[in-house]
Amino acid sequence: MHGPIRIVLVNPTHPGNIGAAARAMKTMGLSRLHLVTPEHFPHADASARASGADDLLVNAAVCDNLEAALSGCALVFGASARHRRMEWPERTPRQAAEEAHGCIGEVAFVFGREHSGLTNQELAHCNALVHIPCDTEFSSLNLAAAVQVIAYELRLASLESPAAHDGVERPADAAAIERFHAHLEETLIAIGFLDPANPRKLMQRLRRLFGRVRLDDNEVNILRGVLTQVQKHLRR
Amino acid sequence: MHGPIRIVLVNPTHPGNIGAAARAMKTMGLSRLHLVTPEHFPHADASARASGADDLLVNAAVCDNLEAALSGCALVFGASARHRRMEWPERTPRQAAEEAHGCIGEVAFVFGREHSGLTNQELAHCNALVHIPCDTEFSSLNLAAAVQVIAYELRLASLESPAAHDGVERPADAAAIERFHAHLEETLIAIGFLDPANPRKLMQRLRRLFGRVRLDDNEVNILRGVLTQVQKHLRR
Numbered sequence: 264m265h266g267p268i269r270i271v272l273v274n275p276t277h278p279g280n281i282g283a284a285a286r287a288m289k290t291m292g293l294s295r296l297h298l299v300t301p302e303h304f305p306h307a308d309a310s311a312r313a314s315g316a317d318d319l320l321v322n323a324a325v326c327d328n329l330e331a332a333l334s335g336c337a338l339v340f341g342a343s344a345r346h347r348r349m350e351w352p353e354r355t356p357r358q359a360a361e362e363a364h365g366c367i368g369e370v371a372f373v374f375g376r377e378h379s380g381l382t383n384q385e386l387a388h389c390n391a392l393v394h395i396p397c398d399t400e401f402s403s404l405n406l407a408a409a410v411q412v413i414a415y416e417l418r419l420a421s422l423e424s425p426a427a428h429d430g431v432e433r434p435a436d437a438a439a440i441e442r443f444h445a446h447l448e449e450t451l452i453a454i455g456f457l458d459p460a461n462p463r464k465l466m467q468r469l470r471r472l473f474g475r476v477r478l479d480d481n482e483v484n485i486l487r488g489v490l491t492q493v494q495k496h497l498r499r
Numbered sequence: 500m501h502g503p504i505r506i507v508l509v510n511p512t513h514p515g516n517i518g519a520a521a522r523a524m525k526t527m528g529l530s531r532l533h534l535v536t537p538e539h540f541p542h543a544d545a546s547a548r549a550s551g552a553d554d555l556l557v558n559a560a561v562c563d564n565l566e567a568a569l570s571g572c573a574l575v576f577g578a579s580a581r582h583r584r585m586e587w588p589e590r591t592p593r594q595a596a597e598e599a600h601g602c603i604g605e606v607a608f609v610f611g612r613e614h615s616g617l618t619n620q621e622l623a624h625c626n627a628l629v630h631i632p633c634d635t636e637f638s639s640l641n642l643a644a645a646v647q648v649i650a651y652e653l654r655l656a657s658l659e660s661p662a663a664h665d666g667v668e669r670p671a672d673a674a675a676i677e678r679f680h681a682h683l684e685e686t687l688i689a690i691g692f693l694d695p696a697n698p699r700k701l702m703q704r705l706r707r708l709f710g711r712v713r714l715d716d717n718e719v720n721i722l723r724g725v726l727t728q729v730q731k732h733l734r735r
Contacts, residue, residue, distance in 0.1 A: 292634040337701040398528040411644045456728040476712035
């Protein structure tokens with residue numbers, strides 16, 4: 264399990280973005296927000312956009328410089344919108360989140376100014392850059408949206424990857440499925456939809472269909488109920 | 500390679516969220532925005548928050564209902580903040596993005612109202628739900644932030660090597676599926692299996708079943724052929 268993770272916003276211009284970043288963090292289980300020389304803070308726009316994450320704003324550490332905001336951190340990532348002239352180790356958000364998750368010490372993710380990002384001097388405090396793979400023709404990611412993506416990846420890294428759950432409660436067993444197919448075929452013949460002398464590939468196609476769906480017990484009962492009802496009408 | 504992907508916002512209250520969603524989409528290379536009965540649109544707040552993604556707002560399709568917004572779609576995911584009483588197939592954002600990437604037809608991701616999400620009736624139009632794994636104690640994800648997470652996963656899926664497609668040749672579009680469900684319901688009433696005065700959740704269960712299976716055109720034709728044949732017998 265990782266140590267605490269902090270989000271550091273360097274010199275944010277719009278207080279609304281601070282609030283939205285706090286909300287993004289809290290939805291993903293993060294709570295430690297550090298602000299380096301914010302233009303306006305505290306501010307009503309920050310509280311409005313925090314929308315229930317006000318506790319992160321109240322507890323935010325406001326710092327005079329980046330060094331102070333990074334105090335005690337063992338691993339620092341810097342969010343970078345574009346490739347730099349300066350070569351620097353770079354991670355995808357997923358790689359960075361996994362590294363952060365595996366780190367025993369405190370970890371910081373640093374986000375730069377809305378319009379100009381981080382300076383080279385600030386980047387030099389980072390162990391690696393994190394690059395969110397934006398469209399090359401429109402890479403103008405909102406500050407809080409960038410925090411949301413990183414916080415989301417951090418949350419995924421902290422959770423075990425859940426297996427796909429298809430909503431099936433009690434999958435029907437193969438024998439029940441066979442009885443359903445037999446019942447279906449019998450009914451299709453009775454209503455004259457399937458000609459046993461010229462079946463083409465009808466039952467095969469229907470088997471493929473119901474094989475994909477993975478019916479549960481309840482669904483088999485519903486479908487067989489329908490078939491029985493159709494048969495009753497034929498006997499009249 | 501996947502078909503076009505559209506983002507559908509159902510009845511959004513705050514125009515700022517529409518603009519922020521457009522910006523989130525464009526950063527991740529998505530361009531098709533559909534709006535179902537937005538409270539205020541067009542609106543200055545939408546344009547302000549779009550911040551360079553105004554073209555998506557100009558080209559947004561404004562629809563009177565969800566069916567219209569899903570017209571032509573072969574695969575529909577509904578964003579869901581919480582677990583429902585009724586079980587429905589569920590995907591993680593990553594799983595959904597990979598499925599969308601593997602689908603030959605058009606794909607929609609549907610996002611509900613800011614405060615109340617999607618209704619059960621709206622969810623019934625979705626093949627599966629997508630659940631962004633928020634912190635259980637604070638799951639109040641901003642609408643545009645949710646769009647950002649999904650758009651980010653879609654971009655990752657599009658950057659990875661092409662996915663194996665799911666074997667469905669010509670997935671039926673949403674309108675054909677709706678006509679099938681209407682035909683099914685009509686037939687179930689005619690044979691006395693479904694009591695309109697006491698429908699319980701029968702049609703919802705059948706929608707769930709056929710939503711999971713993702714019918715192709717040919718299969719819809721077979722199933723409707725069966726229904727027509729049953730109806731002929733009733734008229735005799």
